[in-house]
Amino acid sequence: MRTIEEHSRQIGALVDSALAGRSSHRVELAETGLARGVLAADVVSGIDLPPFDNSQMDGYAVASADLAEGAAALRVAARIPAGHAPGSLARGTAAPIMTGAPIPDGADAVVQIERADPASFLPEGPGHVVTLPGPIAPGTFVRRSGSDLPRGRVLFPQGTSLGAPQWGSLVAAGVDSVLVVDRPRILLVSTGEELAAAGRPLEPATIYDANGASMSAALTEAGAEVVLERVGDDPEALLAVVRRHAGVDLIVTTGGVSEGAYEVVRETFGPRGVTFGAVAMQPGGPQGWGSLAVDDASVPVVCFPGNPVSALISFEAFLRAPLLRAGVGRCLGASRRRSWPREPTHRPASTRSGAGASTRPAAPASSAGRARTCCTRTRWPRTSSTSRSESAGSKRATRS
Numbered sequence: 294m295r296t297i298e299e300h301s302r303q304i305g306a307l308v309d310s311a312l313a314g315r316s317s318h319r320v321e322l323a324e325t326g327l328a329r330g331v332l333a334a335d336v337v338s339g340i341d342l343p344p345f346d347n348s349q350m351d352g353y354a355v356a357s358a359d360l361a362e363g364a365a366a367l368r369v370a371a372r373i374p375a376g377h378a379p380g381s382l383a384r385g386t387a388a389p390i391m392t393g394a395p396i397p398d399g400a401d402a403v404v405q406i407e408r409a410d411p412a413s414f415l416p417e418g419p420g421h422v423v424t425l426p427g428p429i430a431p432g433t434f435v436r437r438s439g440s441d442l443p444r445g446r447v448l449f450p451q452g453t454s455l456g457a458p459q460w461g462s463l464v465a466a467g468v469d470s471v472l473v474v475d476r477p478r479i480l481l482v483s484t485g486e487e488l489a490a491a492g493r494p495l496e497p498a499t500i501y502d503a504n505g506a507s508m509s510a511a512l513t514e515a516g517a518e519v520v521l522e523r524v525g526d527d528p529e530a531l532l533a534v535v536r537r538h539a540g541v542d543l544i545v546t547t548g549g550v551s552e553g554a555y556e557v558v559r560e561t562f563g564p565r566g567v568t569f570g571a572v573a574m575q576p577g578g579p580q581g582w583g584s585l586a587v588d589d590a591s592v593p594v595v596c597f598p599g600n601p602v603s604a605l606i607s608f609e610a611f612l613r614a615p616l617l618r619a620g621v622g623r624c625l626g627a628s629r630r631r632s633w634p635r636e637p638t639h640r641p642a643s644t645r646s647g648a649g650a651s652t653r654p655a656a657p658a659s660s661a662g663r664a665r666t667c668c669t670r671t672r673w674p675r676t677s678s679t680s681r682s683e684s685a686g687s688k689r690a691t692r693s
């Protein structure tokens with residue numbers, strides 16, 4: 294009898310090789326509701342991010358030289374809303390500027406509105422004067438063009454797992470489409486003469502196909518594209534299903550692997566290259582694995598026992614980790630070095646101890662070589678003495 298670790302290694306190697314070298318497809322970032330994916334190639338930033346120097350605060354854009362001697366009264370220039378390209382700032386003036394609006398030529402710092410006197414924006418029009426505190430360091434509350442990510446820098450390397458934060462970063466960086474690795478295609482076959490699809494009336498001695506639902510959900514959650522088939526105890530029917538889905542990356546079956554007289558998976562796959570044996574665990578003892586030879590092709594198969602709990606536990610023990618390895622790629626996990634600044638590039642003056650704000654540039658959102666695999670192999674207890682699972686119905690009850 295093989296150990297859980299031995300079997301886990303074997304299934305891991307089988308799945309790794311089955312899912313290596315998948316092709317890729319292009320995903321347009323103009324779409325909404327993008328699904329998770331794994332990058333098939335490095336992506337570089339198409340633009341400087343941010344694309345232009347802009348204000349980090351609502352306040353006044355100033356020339357720091359105008360406040361070099363301390364607080365000063367400056368004439369109020371035209372407002373600069375976000376989304377508008379400003380004119381130049383004349384010396385001795387301060388332009389009301391909104392967060393995200395471009396810093397005008399002639400300005401090199403921003404004073405928050407709270408620190409101005411008066412501390413709210415004056416009505417538009419000539420003749421207004423505002424008093425601002427000084428001195429102020431050049432660059433205060435200015436987000437420099439390219440300070441998050443310069444144009445041409447690798448934003449995410451090949452293998453990066455793409456989720457909500459990554460999709461947002463890609464669009465922000467001017468990327469319009471990316472190559473994403475195709476999801477693993479898995480044929481899931483629920484076997485057993487007694488199985489009925491959900492929603493149909495139950496015939497005598499039949500039960501609903503719980504494994505079809507639970508296993509397809511588990512496989513989908515782990516990143517696979519799943520097609521579900523249900524077959525009875527007829528080997529020809531099982532082979533026909535396999536042939537119909539030739540070209541899948543992996544076949545997963547439930548049921549038909551133990552010691553009964555009608556073990557359709559074992560009877561059909563055993564003579565075609567698949568090994569059946571016991572793993573030292575319960576639930577989940579009887580298992581099948583290997584490469585199935587059908588016609589001139591061979592396809593990797595993993596066969597789980599039919600008891601619904603046994604099938605799910607087998608999935609957790611042997612299949613989830615290698616699927617996640619193949620499907621999730623490199624995650625921006627919690628254990629990674631932070632790639633975003635821990636604090637604002639310029640801390641608000643009220644929290645500063647010294648006179649000048651920090652001018653530490655923001656780190657890039659990501660860079661090549663820093664990503665690491667976050668999906669580790671599932672560890673499973675060694676014990677084989679857990680209580681046995683039972684499912685509703687007895688499989689061969691209707692056999693004559």
Ligand SMILES: Nc1nc2c(c(=O)[nH]1)N[C@H]1C(S)=C(S)[C@@H](COP(=O)(O)OP(=O)(O)OC[C@H]3O[C@@H](n4cnc5c(N)ncnc54)[C@H](O)[C@@H]3O)O[C@H]1N2
Pocket residue numbers: 483484485487488500501502503504505547548549550551552553556577578579597598599600601603684685686687688
């Ligand atoms: N003489 C022996 N009998 C059994 C042994 C053994 O070592 N010697 N092992 C037992 C263990 S442990 C398990 S686990 C099961 C595994 O049997 P199979 O993989 O051949 O599974 P089936 O016989 O097809 O089904 C077992 C059980 O699960 C129900 N089932 C099957 N598929 C589904 C499904 N899709 N949805 C819901 N329920 C399902 C089926 O009706 C049976 O009740 O063998 C023991 N027997």
Ligand code: MOO
Pocket residue numbers: 574575576577578579598600603604681682
């Ligand atoms: O090994 Mo079975 O899967 O215990 O119920």
